[in-house]
Amino acid sequence: MVQTRRVRAGRLVALGLAGAVVLSACAESQRGNDQGGAAPKSGGTMTFATEGAPKLFDPFFASDGATFRTSQQVFEGLIEFKPGTAEAEAGLAEKWSSTPDGKTWTFNLRKGVKFHDGSEFNAEAACFNFNRWYNQKGAGQSPAVSSYWNDNFGGFADGAKPSLFKSCTATDPATAVVEVTSSTSKFPDILGLPSFAIQSPTALKQYNADNVVQQGDSFVFPEYAQSHPTGTGPFKFAKYDKANGTVELVRNEDYWGTKTFLDKLILRAIPDETARKQALQSGDVQGYDLPSPADWEQLKKDGHKLLIRPAFNVMYVGIGQKNNPKLRDLKVRQAIAHAIDREGLIKQQYPEGAKVAENFYPDTMFGWTSDVQKYEYSPDKAKALLAEAGATGLEVNFYWPTEVTRPYMPSPRDIFGFIRGNLEAIGMKLNVISKPWNGGYLEDIDQAKADVFLLGWNGDYNTPDNFIGSFFSDPDNRFSTVSATWGTQLSGELKAADAEPDAAKRKAMYEALNKKLKAEYLPGVPIAHSPPALVTSAKVSGLVASPLTDERFNTVSLG
Structure with a gap:
């Protein structure tokens, strides 16, 4: 999740309309061309700096953005996302x-497509992948290993817990029929996620791709995931230098579509944002991800190209209720909401184009409504609510993350500092706890150790379930009370809305949910939707910024 679109959520599949639904799209991805009409040039090597090194190269076992950045070039799914949109x-x-019931889906597949190892892509290969995912055993079932399957499909073939997936049948070489156990707004869009890209059955078997071994709290992945990712995409995996976090990809000369312009694409891990900027300025790299908003104007003045992604994300202040009884009082949570100067925070810490969040997901998605409880900035009202609740001088554990930059949280330290000042101004006492994002912070948040915390989400696909379903569907979530009474109620309401096949009814259900989230539940305070960016040198053309951070480099050329 460690992961924006800009399209109205009117797509038939996303809305799950009753009746037969058919979608089709053009055979080739749109190619960007900002060269003033000049034909893109072929050849050359582009080096792009990422914020971290990939953990592995099997996208099914991945949850980190660096792995997905590589996967998006090497693999393809049955479904893709149109460049620049969701x-x-x-x-x-x-x-x-x-x-009509949304439970049986027929996929008509491309013909003449081959995997990088020369084996053929067909319906049997597609179903092999579905069955591989569904039949994971042992460590492969761990949410820490197959997190996207756990989050989106649920259980496995052993039946220990329910699964959205039921079966996949190859009715002929070019037709795969997938059955799911219930209607859901997220299917088939979730098949566009990198985790569900189609991989070569031949390579998966040859390199024992499912042989994941747990050692204590860690996992050891097989040879396939380390050095043999095999897809159908426009780039092929060449090598990985683990010492400096550098992945080398080369053009797939047998690609079924238009070949890449680049000969090679190098993805180089440079965790420090300032170091990424310096590498661009020196010419060591030709682009990098997540430039600091404070650098945007100077980067443009220096002649670089700033590509701004649509803000398909949300940052929120979470309010955990498990450990501190005072936080179970709605008035106390309302006081926190009134205490935060969201407009001031956005003006001071967020880039141009960011805006205050009123719901827990962006306004381009169905079910969003402006008719929700508003919490204007009012320290006096916040103090009064605390007094009414008998919580004047409330003491809480406030968590914020280090060693991270997220699209929705460009500078965690500064954002924390601003909000800290707001809460202390109403008399709250904060026990400040900071931990590295991947070094204890997320674990503590998931284990409900925090009272107040900073978190957010960059969308994976264009349905409310990807946002509020991900946050609140688990009745024993990081926000719930000890008894999880409202957590259980909210979980049921979310699942019912997601499973509703009628578009109009589903929209109304989500509107009602958004109202209740702000007025009755208030598990946190939505803060901002922020447009993250990436930057390239002037000679780079054809890169299309994605709201999903799903940029594909097959359209890139070097001038």
Whole structure:
């Protein structure tokens, strides 16, 4: 999740309309061209600096953005997302349709597509992948290993817990029929996620791809995940230098679509944002991800190209209720909401184009409504609410993350500092706890150790379930009370909305949920939607900024 679109959520599949639904899309991805009409040039090597090194190269076992950055170049899914949007379009499936109940989906596949090892892509290969995911055993079932399957499909073939997936059947070489156990707004869009990209059955078997071994709290991944990722994409995996976090990809000369312009793409890990900027300025790299908003204007003045992604994300202040009884009082949570100067925070700490969040997901998505409880900035009202609740001088554990930059949280330290000042101004006493993002912070948040914390989400696909479903569907979530009474109620309401096949009814259910989230539950305070960016040198053309951070480099050329 460690992961924005800008399209109205009116897509038929996303809304799960009753009746047969058929989608199709153009055979090739749109190619950006900002060269003033000049034809893109072929050849050359581009080096792009990422914020971290990939953990492995099997996207099914991945949850980190650096792995997905590589996966998005090497692999393809049955469904892809149209460049620059969250709109589903044809991938390895040219079109798809569903039965009226939304439980049976027929995918008509591309012909003449080969994996990088020369084996053929067909319906049997597609179903092999579905069955591989579903039949994971042992460590492969751990949420720490197959997190995206756990989050989106649920259980496995052993039946220990329910699964969205039921079966995949190859009715002929170019047709795969997938059955799911219930209607859901997220299917088939979730098939566009990197974790569900189609991989070569031949390579998966040859390199024992499912042989994941748990050692204490860690996992050891097989040879396939370390050095043999094999997909159908426009780039092929060449090598990985683990010592300096550098991945080398080369053009797939047998690609079914238009070949890449670049000969090679180098993805180089440079965790420090300032170091990434210096590498661009020196010419060591030709682009990097997540430039600091404070640097945007200077980067443009220096002649670089700033590509701003649409703000398909949300940052929120979470309020955990498990450990501190005072926080279970709605008035106390309302006081925190009134105490935070969201407009001032955005003006001071966020880039141009960021805006105050009123719901827990962006306004481009169905079910969003402006008719929610508003919490204007009012320290006096916040103090009064604390007094009414008998919580004047409330003491809480306030967590904030270090060693991270997120699209929705460009500078955690500064954002924390601003909010800290707001809360202390109403008399709250804060026990400040900071931990590295991947070094204890997320673990503590997931284990509900924090009273107040900073967190957010960059969307994976264009449904409310990807946002509020991810946050609140688990009744024993990081926000719930000890008894989890409202957590259980909210979880049920979210699952019912997601499973509703009628578009109008589903929209109304999400609108009602958004109202209750702000007025009755208030598990946190939505703060901001922020447009993250990436930057390239002037000679780079054709890179399309994605709201999903799903940039594909097959369209890139060097001038």
